[in-house]
Amino acid sequence: MxxxxxxxxxxxxxxxxxxxxxxxxxxxxxxxxxxxxxFEEGLFDIDGIEEFKPGLVTVHDIQRVHFCVPSVEAVTTxxxxxxAGGAKTIGQAVLDKKIERGFALVRPPGHHAMRVxxxxxxxxxxxxxxxxxxxxxxxxxxxxxxIVDTDCHHGDGxxxxxxxxxxxxxxxxxxxxxxxxxxxxxxxxxxxxxAIGTTVNIPLPPKTGEAGIIQAVEEIVLPILDDFKPDLIxxxxxxDNHYTDPITNMNFTAQGYAKITSLLKPDIAVLExxxxxxxxxxxxxxxxxxxxxxxxxxxxxxxxNTPDKTYQPAEVTNWINSIKETTLNNWQNRENLRRQxxxxxxxxxxxxxxxYDTDNIGERQHETIKVCPDCAGTIKIASSSDxxxxxxxxxxxxxxxxxxxxxxxxxFESADAGNYDQAMLQDRTEDQFLSKTL
Amino acid sequence: MIIxxxxxxxxxxVVLLGASGLVRELKVPTDQSNLFETVLTGLKRxxxxxxxxxxxxxxxxxxxxxxxxxxxxxxxVGIIVTAGPGIDPALFSIGDHYYTASGSxxxxxxxxxxxxxxxxQKIAQELASQGVRYVGVISKFSVRNPAHELAIEAELKGKxxxxxxxxxxxxxxNFPRRIATTYLNAAVYPIHKEFFSAVQQSLENRGFQFxxxxxxxxxxxxxxxxxxxxxxxxxxxxxxxxxxxxxxxxDPNSESLVLDIGGTTTDMAILVNGVPLxxxxxxxxxGFKTLIRAMHTRSIGLGGDSLVSITDGKLMIGPDRQGQAMxxxxxxxxxxxxxxxxxxxxxxxxxxxIRGIEPIAKALxxxxxxxxxxxxxxxxxxxxxxxxEMIDQINSKPxxxxxxxLEGYQVKPKEILVLGGPALFFADQLKTHTSMKVRVVPxxxxxxxxxxxxxxxxxxxxxxxxxxLGRANAPEESFSEAIDKRxxxxxxxxxxxxxxxxxxxxxxxxxxxxxxxxxENQQFNMVRGFFTTGKNIRIKVQVKPGLIKGNDLYSxx
Numbered sequence: 001m002x003x004x005x006x007x008x009x010x011x012x013x014x015x016x017x018x019x020x021x022x023x024x025x026x027x028x029x030x031x032x033x034x035x036x037x038x039f040e041e042g043l044f045d046i047d048g049i050e051e052f053k054p055g056l057v058t059v060h061d062i063q064r065v066h067f068c069v070p071s072v073e074a075v076t077t078x079x080x081x082x083x084a085g086g087a088k089t090i091g092q093a094v095l096d097k098k099i100e101r102g103f104a105l106v107r108p109p110g111h112h113a114m115r116v117x118x119x120x121x122x123x124x125x126x127x128x129x130x131x132x133x134x135x136x137x138x139x140x141x142x143x144x145x146x147i148v149d150t151d152c153h154h155g156d157g158x159x160x161x162x163x164x165x166x167x168x169x170x171x172x173x174x175x176x177x178x179x180x181x182x183x184x185x186x187x188x189x190x191x192x193x194x195a196i197g198t199t200v201n202i203p204l205p206p207k208t209g210e211a212g213i214i215q216a217v218e219e220i221v222l223p224i225l226d227d228f229k230p231d232l233i234x235x236x237x238x239x240d241n242h243y244t245d246p247i248t249n250m251n252f253t254a255q256g257y258a259k260i261t262s263l264l265k266p267d268i269a270v271l272e273x274x275x276x277x278x279x280x281x282x283x284x285x286x287x288x289x290x291x292x293x294x295x296x297x298x299x300x301x302x303x304x305n306t307p308d309k310t311y312q313p314a315e316v317t318n319w320i321n322s323i324k325e326t327t328l329n330n331w332q333n334r335e336n337l338r339r340q341x342x343x344x345x346x347x348x349x350x351x352x353x354x355x356y357d358t359d360n361i362g363e364r365q366h367e368t369i370k371v372c373p374d375c376a377g378t379i380k381i382a383s384s385s386d387x388x389x390x391x392x393x394x395x396x397x398x399x400x401x402x403x404x405x406x407x408x409x410x411x412f413e414s415a416d417a418g419n420y421d422q423a424m425l426q427d428r429t430e431d432q433f434l435s436k437t438l
Numbered sequence: 439m440i441i442x443x444x445x446x447x448x449x450x451x452v453v454l455l456g457a458s459g460l461v462r463e464l465k466v467p468t469d470q471s472n473l474f475e476t477v478l479t480g481l482k483r484x485x486x487x488x489x490x491x492x493x494x495x496x497x498x499x500x501x502x503x504x505x506x507x508x509x510x511x512x513x514x515v516g517i518i519v520t521a522g523p524g525i526d527p528a529l530f531s532i533g534d535h536y537y538t539a540s541g542s543x544x545x546x547x548x549x550x551x552x553x554x555x556x557x558x559q560k561i562a563q564e565l566a567s568q569g570v571r572y573v574g575v576i577s578k579f580s581v582r583n584p585a586h587e588l589a590i591e592a593e594l595k596g597k598x599x600x601x602x603x604x605x606x607x608x609x610x611x612n613f614p615r616r617i618a619t620t621y622l623n624a625a626v627y628p629i630h631k632e633f634f635s636a637v638q639q640s641l642e643n644r645g646f647q648f649x650x651x652x653x654x655x656x657x658x659x660x661x662x663x664x665x666x667x668x669x670x671x672x673x674x675x676x677x678x679x680x681x682x683x684x685x686x687x688x689d690p691n692s693e694s695l696v697l698d699i700g701g702t703t704t705d706m707a708i709l710v711n712g713v714p715l716x717x718x719x720x721x722x723x724x725g726f727k728t729l730i731r732a733m734h735t736r737s738i739g740l741g742g743d744s745l746v747s748i749t750d751g752k753l754m755i756g757p758d759r760q761g762q763a764m765x766x767x768x769x770x771x772x773x774x775x776x777x778x779x780x781x782x783x784x785x786x787x788x789x790x791x792i793r794g795i796e797p798i799a800k801a802l803x804x805x806x807x808x809x810x811x812x813x814x815x816x817x818x819x820x821x822x823x824x825x826x827e828m829i830d831q832i833n834s835k836p837x838x839x840x841x842x843x844l845e846g847y848q849v850k851p852k853e854i855l856v857l858g859g860p861a862l863f864f865a866d867q868l869k870t871h872t873s874m875k876v877r878v879v880p881x882x883x884x885x886x887x888x889x890x891x892x893x894x895x896x897x898x899x900x901x902x903x904x905x906x907l908g909r910a911n912a913p914e915e916s917f918s919e920a921i922d923k924r925x926x927x928x929x930x931x932x933x934x935x936x937x938x939x940x941x942x943x944x945x946x947x948x949x950x951x952x953x954x955x956x957x958e959n960q961q962f963n964m965v966r967g968f969f970t971t972g973k974n975i976r977i978k979v980q981v982k983p984g985l986i987k988g989n990d991l992y993s994x995x
Contacts, residue, residue, distance in 0.1 A: 001725060001727075002525075002529055002530075002614070011836075012836060012838070013836075013838065013843075014838050015838075015839065015840055016838050016839045016960065016962075017839040017840050017841050018839075018840050022963060022965070022970075023963075023965045023968050023969070023970065027963075027965065028962055028963070029962045029963065029964060029965065029974070032962055032974065033545045033546070035838070036545040036579075036611060037524065037545055039610075039611040039612060040524070040545070040578060040579055040611040040612060040613050041524050041525050041613065041614075042612045042613055042614035042615055042727075045612070045614060045615065045719075045727050051836050052836070053834050053835065053836040053837070053843075054836075054843070056843075077840075078840050078843075078844055079840050082840060082843055246967075278545075278546075282545060283523055283524075286524055286525070290525065295525070296525075296526055296529070298526065299521075299523065299524060299525065299526045299527075300523060300524055300525075301523055302523065303522065303523055303542070303544060303550040303551075
């Protein structure tokens, strides 16, 4: 009888009755062949692998992370509550020590969902990792969290949510933004003034193969994780770096995914993208599960895997070496950069246009952060969308100082009907969410 | 009339049923080392002075194959597997003659790598030279396409007494379980065949011509001919017999918890509207995880003869058993002794029972009567808490659609049906700890044998259709048919039902008795690029477990 080295938990929720639309990559069929492979392998029978039924997240769980416009109900379906709930179930099981590690094999995904949500972008409505992490911080007092996003697309939503949070290290390895949606994730994107350095972007050129991604993990991600010393490591385990993926251009493999899982040793992995539903997902998922459990995965090889398909050109290797230098320099220089940023201004602002490709909505944002030497700093976001909604969103961080907390409340209270339709306040210190229509 | 015979751990219960009900009932002691004699004695006594032609059939539930598995008394069995991408098949090694060979099929049944006949011939030679006569063949995803198992079978032809192919044994995806299930079928085949051939021969010698049926752990029966091909399905039928015995007394419009309180164990199961709830995968026995369809049951080591002891000042009941109750000549106190102390047993040596309970009472600082009451009460609590755990486990089973997760069916029994030796005494005590109605099944001492006698034939069919590949397959039924692009789930369900009916009749069902139901119906559009290229359809249908109608006592063959 097979038994694991590490006791792991799985939530498998393929949402066989949910799709964005019938021919969309994010459709009912997506995890069908993965289910076939997982069942045929008998993974749930292995001693040391436990399957959990996903719970549902609550509206309040979502409001810890997001400002949903006009409400959580308006921008989510039950499927999102279950998908985030699956991640939460795994997180709870890990922190309750029922399992050592866990994998939420759920859909729909979440890593393109930003702090303000007007609709779906990049197939995502709510950020399932962030909803889980903030729940775990609230319920278990977890502080330092590292998120390693190995989806082929830049995890711009997760980056946005943790842009100003020095307690969350966000590392994204992805195909270069000049060649793929969402077009962001460059090395110089390093976080806001109070959290410079805890956002790390590792953009890789198209045709990066097994060697390149493993190199990025071994030589960039692992040293940074070692430095940061997180209490919890979360892997946004997108599977679209695979050589058969229809919407990306990388040359990664199931063996590679299993290998980086065994290197990263995430406490919690959460499925993100991956749309090669027959050629990749069945094998990649089995590989990840076996690697997490400490079982042999050497025979998990795609049937059509030949060297030409996973070949990494020499210029790609050179490029990765230079990215490595840049990101590691940035990381080592982060304290200086932060000191610089803190003394420059009392407030910092940024203005952005955000496009919701899935729902075809345009959003304009103006964000202000109180650059605080004592905490992560309170944030206010003025946001309006094509749908005509104009809101003010105020976020008081979990470990906010009294001054920042007061600032947050005064921003919220002084929001006026002339400028906004709705004001919302996320007070993480009190685990409280307030909303008022103006 | 029908004979029902259920071999239990201590007693074998035998009944004779006629149109008006129970004609004769008796118990014979079970001799586990000679089940053949036990069965023959039971049959001889139940048929005494009964005209042979008035008996239409006999249904058996025995511990024969279960014991063989538990004791791992197996003949040499050869296993040949082919796998492909995934977990290394060497890790699933079972038995002393396990071979992995080349050949691979993917999740949709497409060939990735062919079988190598030369390699199989070599394995066959080795197996034969080692005296192996029974072989199991398992290829990964054979339930999607059995071609490789069939190709290997063709190579083995004429060289072995019996070859079992995994796709004929189960239609379920689960390669390691198919390996274990195929292995067990091959391993118990000779003992099963020999046993029932001998029973049949002995009946014929005495002028009885009636057909033999065997109870399966899902609460259904199969005829002797079918059991030769699926001998694994004779395992662990005991709990199913009891549950079938309780069915006719269950509330047909709600959920019931069935408790069979025996000497060594208490077995529990759930009825939903009078139909037993089945396990989603299959039985687990002696470390083997199988795909043998079974009722969802739980067995705990607590029965009338369980050992009562004090450990660290705490009262413990079971899970061990050290022979009989002291009231019946045993050497250790048991719940049965507690009953004797309380004066609830018509038979038995009450003085001996008191001697057994005394030290327990002393340790607990109670009178002997109070201690006896505590034991009895504690046993009831343990049983109920185990039942609640089982129900929680059923209700927390993962589901894979939003609809099921939100609207998911939750089991909540409203009544408890109790049977087995001490049923009568336990029923009252259980009442004090639960809000559920508690009832004792009539004929509670032989209800299991009645259940076996009254069980109808059950079976299941899995159909898989892929309109892009243009085929509908039900490998278990050796069925494969070309389909066109217009084929859909409605047609697939029709096809599955017609296969099911055919299968049920072949296994011994009476046509008008076949109550079929759809248990899984999934249809996915397969999209490649931006175009729908076909439909992927998965259907499961079954004849659910249930009882034959009264007038079928005579209409059967």
